[in-house]
Amino acid sequence: MKFKIFLAVFILGISQVMAQKSASDEIKTSKGLLKINPVTHASFVLTWDNKIIYVDPTGNREMYKTFAAPDIILITDIHGDHLDLKALEALNTKKAIIVAPQAVAIQLPASSRDKLVILNNGMQTSQLAIMVKAVPMYNLPQTMDSRHAKGRGNGYLLTIGGKSIYISGDTEDIPEMRALEDVDIAFVCMNLPYTMDINQAASAVLEFKPSIVYPYHHRGQDINAFKKLVNNKNRKIDVRVRNWYPLLN
Known part of the structure; x- marks a missing residue:
């Protein structure tokens, strides 16, 4: 009897973990559902209108x-938690359009360059009915020897089915982020010493007021405290705490 109870509890636990790993958020757009799937740390997958977007796989x-093979891959920066050449080699990227800044592009293998779109800050492209604009991401104060120098990496603004989606990349609470307007969904990083702490992130989010914000890239940070900092001052912002580190649970 005890073994049967143990087995039932074990199976239930495994099922709950698998459900948590496979669960995705669904957000209505003007053309079907946008599904958001955290993978790990800075990596996630967006699915929309039968298109698959990998972000920093x-x-x-x-x-x-x-997940199906990607149609678009967005890469933000040269660091290994964003640009993983072994992962790109292991994944089925045969049909994928890769969007990346110049600093990333020069590190990609020659086999990837025929499907590469290079965007630097301020540039944009339309791919598969998805608008992609590269926006700044950098550390403060601005110095060329900082972990993330201005102009090297990209944050991204996507327009998908009428929704504006901001992906911060590795940044601090820079003026360009604070000046964003009409963002529906934001992915905002927060981990020291590489980006910013939860106080900086909350302050920036309260200024540009996305409708939904996902704290991500947050290893070592108290994201529930981040949620409180935001919602204590603005309850209208939907702070969605999700599992970005499934292997640690």
């Missing part, structure tokens, strides 16, 4: 086995 192939 890192890790191993198994982490992406439940």
